[in-house]
């Protein structure tokens with residue numbers, strides 16, 4: 095019997111665990127190297143994915159059927175009433191999404207990859223090739239040889255440098271502030287919570303916008319989280335502050351106070367956050383996502399601006415593609431070529447779309463206050479420019 099294909103995966107987060115499931119399903123022996131020594135489950139941020147992808151991942155054993163999600167089917171666009179502090183609804187669109195909690199998603203993928211050798215606290219220090227064309231992964235504990243190495247080491251990937259030396263992320267010039275707040279702390283906002291139980295919200299303001307949606311909470315003391323344990327997740331994009339502060343919280347609260355309807359500004363100003371973060375927005379895409387024996391997955395292969403809500407989605411689709419090409423063969427090199435053809439093109443489309451979305455929703459925002467349903471629909475058709483994207487099911491099939 096031929097020896098099983100050996101796959102080494104660098105990075106044990108969303109892309110790495112998904113690639114590990116893919117490799118195992120394709121009959122390979124998989125080892126995952128994760129730099130972090132701790133469990134990667136406490137990030138608590140929201141991740142949205144298309145419902146058909148979620149169903150496919152459950153059906154194929156990538157995600158557990160019991161993983162909590164908070165699906166909604168409508169997107170509501172809001173802005174502040176001109177000259178006042180109340181909320182005005184501009185438009186509603188059909189937009190079925192499956193919001194997940196990053197930690198639960200990771201845990202579910204990790205459980206599905208249960209059989210693989212998952213080495214925590216083991217940063218990969220280099221990747222090379224031996225004389226027979228096999229990849230050599232080096233860590234502080236020594237060297238191991240693999241037929242395929244998956245670089246799933248995130249947005250600052252060092253593995254990417256092996257396929258695209260000198261390629262650097264391109265800054266968008268604006269940041270995103272993210273937060274998650276327990277619903278129990280938002281009792282004073284019944285109207286906003288009622289809206290969010292059936293829809294995800296985009297709140298437009300001059301020079302930026304905010305996204306708000308509900309995600310499942312994490313289990314507490316081993317007991318599964320229920321609907322009351324959900325979190326309100328948000329992401330606010332806007333002009334950067336003139337000076338960089340150690341704590342970015344006060345600036346985003348000022349931004350919200352200046353531009354949001356009063357109720358939504360109070361939500362962002364709320365002290366009871368479960369998590370907060372502020373990242374500069376940037377994007378990058380490798381010119382080719384694989385060259386045997388190396389392939390890149392998730393953010394290592396490419397990062398689109400987060401307006402596309404697609405980084406984790408892409409990592410999961412990368413894994414589905416990897417499983418398929420490995421099963422189709424006929425050789426590892428041919429499989430990786432097909433992976434590169436498909437996934438490089440998909441990543442490049444997302445980067446382009448993310449730039450157009452960023453231009454329209456942050457850099458050159460429209461006069462939201464003057465817009466209604468027809469204007470929002472026409473404006474976004476222009477931004478999509480024919481690109482299919484799952485957040486705009488009205489304009490395109492969900493894919």
Ligand SMILES: Cc1cc2nc3c(=O)[nH]c(=O)nc-3n(C[C@H](O)[C@H](O)[C@H](O)COP(=O)(O)OP(=O)(O)OC[C@H]3O[C@@H](n4cnc5c(N)ncnc54)[C@H](O)[C@@H]3O)c2cc1C
Pocket residue numbers: 104105106107108109110127128129130134140141142143216217218219246247248249252270272329373391392393394400402403404405406407408409
């Ligand atoms: C504001 C915001 C909102 C977003 N919303 C969405 C959304 O709604 N939907 C969606 O699909 N995506 C979304 N994303 C994107 C998504 O979060 C990322 O694309 C995804 O988490 C990337 O996963 P990854 O596994 O590729 O990278 P990471 O999660 O960054 O993992 C990389 C891993 O590699 C490890 N590592 C690095 N170097 C080494 C080494 N040398 N050796 C061993 N291990 C190493 C790291 O420790 C880490 O665990 C959003 C992103 C942002 C910023």
